[in-house]
Amino acid sequence: MxxxxxxxxxxxxxxxxxxxxxxxGATGADAGPPKxxxxxxxxxxxxxxxxxxxxxxxxxxxxxxxxxxxxxxxxxxxxxxxxxxxxxxxxxxxxxxxxxxxxxxxxxxxxxxxxxxxxxxxxxxxxxxxxxxxxxxxxxxxxxxxxxxxxxxxxxxxxxxxxxxxxxxxxxxxxxxxxxxxxxxxxxxxxxxxxxxxxxxxxxxxxxxxxxxxxxxxxxxxxxxxxxxxxxxxxxxxxxxxxxxxxxxxxxxxxxxxxxxxxxxxxxxxxxxxxxxxxxxxxPNPGVVFNLHANVTKGVLTDEKVRQAVVKGINRPEVTNTVLTPNYKPATSILGSATPFYTDLSPLLAYDPAGATALLESAGWLPGPDGIRTKNGQRLTAKVVFSLVFNQNKSVLELVQQQLRKIGFDLQIEQRTTAESVQITQSGNYEYLWYNTTRADPDILRNLFSTKANNRSKLSAGNPVDAPLDAQSSTVNPAKRKPAAEEAQRAIIEHGYSAPVFELTxxxxxxxxxxxxxxxxxxxxxxxxxxxxxx
Structure with missing residues (x-):
């Protein structure tokens, strides 16, 4: 080629x-030629x-x-x-x-x-x-x-x-x-x-x-x-x-x-x-946006409808408008908009508390006395591990926590040092991880989600992301790589493997x-x- x-x-x-x-402010032109x-x-x-x-x-x-x-x-x-x-x-x-x-x-x-x-x-x-x-x-x-x-x-x-x-x-x-x-x-x-x-x-x-x-x-x-x-x-x-x-x-x-x-x-x-x-x-940073990355083998997150409900229960514009500034964008995919072969999946990430509620009720999660849903005596709760690699992380997660309580989901926030977060990630002993990863190439998804790589979601063989991730990695031909990258982004959100929130800037x-x-x-x-x- x-x-x-x-x-x-x-x-x-x-x-x-x-x-x-x-x-x-003085622009370069106002200041004269560079010296x-x-x-x-x-x-x-x-x-x-x-x-x-x-x-x-x-x-x-x-x-x-x-x-x-x-x-x-x-x-x-x-x-x-x-x-x-x-x-x-x-x-x-x-x-x-x-x-x-x-x-x-x-x-x-x-x-x-x-x-x-x-x-x-x-x-x-x-x-x-x-x-x-x-x-x-x-x-x-x-x-x-x-x-x-x-x-x-x-x-x-x-x-x-x-x-x-x-x-x-x-x-x-x-x-x-x-x-x-x-x-x-x-x-x-x-x-x-x-x-x-x-x-x-x-x-x-x-x-x-x-x-x-x-x-x-x-x-x-x-x-x-x-x-x-x-x-x-x-x-x-x-x-x-x-x-x-x-x-x-x-x-x-x-x-x-x-x-x-x-x-x-x-x-x-x-x-x-x-x-x-x-x-x-x-x-804006290219790569994976700040997101709740689910371990599908842990607790309530083994239920796909729960993961899907969390995706629908987050009001992303409220996060950027309340905690951040107009310089920060609500997530519109698992990839940031500055990433090659990013696909705008805004409809999948629209705030939809009614849809989230319907998913949870169809899965048997019913409101408890304190508003948190339960099923067979189990509370609808999951813990997210995060560190202050970005100064506003705690404030963002506290707002997301409030938003998810409205659909009856209890997000428990656990702050750790960066070193501790790395160790927990490597051990696989987590329910949700909160992080972003910068890279100006969609292959970052293969690194994080593929069963042949880090597999942070702990997916099993036959999952819907391995094949498109392998396909986008096998050719530099954009006509083949772009649709494969889009398929992977869509599957990650549709199956609730991640709940994207905002793009780091x-x-x-x-x-x-x-x-x-x-x-x-x-x-x-x-x-x-x-x-x-x-x-």
Whole structure:
């Protein structure tokens, strides 16, 4: 398949990217042409536990790692199309088990060594060897068979089963390429920046735990993504990521010009940056939306009508209008609207308490003395496990809890630490999980729902999602992949395997001197085109 045909895989889906410029804010045009120099002081909400993009999984870490490495390809945030970066062109075989990339000339790592086919092979083999330490890459390379150096500028990457998702995965920082010399250091050393040798537009300079991470401009960089707005070196001399966990302190530091930009603006703080020269760039996260993910082997959730009733009993617009802001969208599928091959299933997610009640009564669940339904002495209740990875999670779940009480369902909310939530997820000892997962490819559904992958719903063989999930994974042909992805999304909701609630949105804010602070396709920061104007 030609690169043109392969990249059309994702071009079918128009992705809505929103950005609001506050009244009175200086746009890039108002500030004049971009100019080089300066240090961007960027306030982030948590301290990255690791800065090696091949190992990390949190937004805080990925927002750092993206600036340090280049990827084989890039993904257009507006269309989902896969575009050239380190690879000028590529082909895949008929069943999507092999991808051949033709590398561009001239790219080098920060130690001066060339970005060639041998370096790509070393890097991909090393990511696979990391195993679970590569929090995202291990999934992308789960069925990785190996890499062959065809010639110095041509590399062939193969999988043991069809893996159409790899084309999009090749655009992520998790599969960004490091120099062979980087692997002379241990994985833990690379996490702290020691030996972290990439070919990206910035290089690692320093890390002070829970305080600051500093990156510096890569001198001579001239092989940027075809999606970058300019070519050559980055504009900024440095990026200083300031770790400021408290939202009020973060917003106050931006308002007082101690910071140039901040991430993770909370809904309650958004009005502060409407006007007065501030700008709020926003972008919805692609991938799986925040949802109640059911374990169909536990308690009342073994009853499909109960799961279906929960889907109908949630008033999603009330959630976004009451707890969140207009920057957040009610879920209209299990996938967010910024995901390639997303299908709008709004009718299946309409608020329908009467329909929910009818389902429960038909299944024998009758109102109890306190309003919670019962059946044969069993209360209609299930527990949801969550953590505060998003600041508003508890408030959202408390509102959903109130909504479900109206249909006689008792949702019990159990807050855990992120580490505890991960452990519970891995153990399978849960009724509902509350989470979202960011990925700009529908294959994220296979990773979470397939019986051949993580199978968070604990489905058995013969379920209605395995076949379409396998089908969308077996070809890069959009005419075949899109209907399979749609069938999987529809089945997940119709059978109540998940009750989607809302789409996570990345909300940034920056002052009048910061420009070009942007998002890549997975809604993580891309700072190559960022620049500072004078005060």
């Amino acid at each position: 030609s690169r043109t045909a392969a990249t059309s895989l994702l071009a079918l889906t128009a992705i809505v990217v929103t950005a609001c410029s506050s009244a009175g 080089p120099g300066g240090t961007l002081r960027l306030g982030i909400s948590s301290s990255p536990d690791c800065v090696d993009p091949q190992q990390v999984g949190t937004n805080a870490s990925l927002n750092v790692g993206r600036q340090l490495v280049d990827s084989l390809t890039d993904q257009d945030p507006a269309t989902g199309e896969i575009k050239p970066w380190l690879a000028e062109k590529w082909e895949s075989n008929a069943d999507s088990t092999a991808f051949t990339f033709h590398l561009r000339d001239g790219a080098t790592f920060s130690d001066g060594s060339p970005v060639d086919a041998a370096a790509v092979k070393t890097s991909f083999d090393a990511i696979k060897a990391l195993g679970p330490k590569s929090q995202l890459g291990s999934g992308y390379l789960a069925v990785y068979k190996g890499t062959t150096v065809v010639d110095p500028k041509t590399v062939k990457i193969e999988f043991s089963v069809p893996s159409a998702q790899f084309l999009q995965a090749s655009s992520t920082m998790s599969l960004g390429v490091l120099a062979p010399a980087a692997y002379q250091k241990t994985a833990d050393q690379r996490c702290q920046g020691d030996g972290l040798i990439g070919s990206g537009p910035f290089v690692f300079e320093s890390l002070k735990q829970n305080q600051e991470i500093v990156l510096a401009k890569r001198k001579g960089y001239n092989w940027g993504s075809s999606l970058f707005k300019h070519q050559g070196e980055a504009y900024l001399d440095k990026i200083a990521y300031k770790i400021v966990p408290e939202p009020g302190v973060r917003t106050g530091s931006l308002a007082s010009a101690q910071l140039d930009a901040i991430t993770d603006v909370q809904p309650v703080d958004e009005p502060q940056f409407t006007g007065n020269g501030f700008t709020e760039p926003t972008r 990345q909300v940034l804010a920056h002052g009048p001197n910061a420009h070009g602070v942007g998002f890549e396709a997975s809604s993580r920061l891309q700072l190559f085109d960022a620049w500072l104007s004078g005060s």
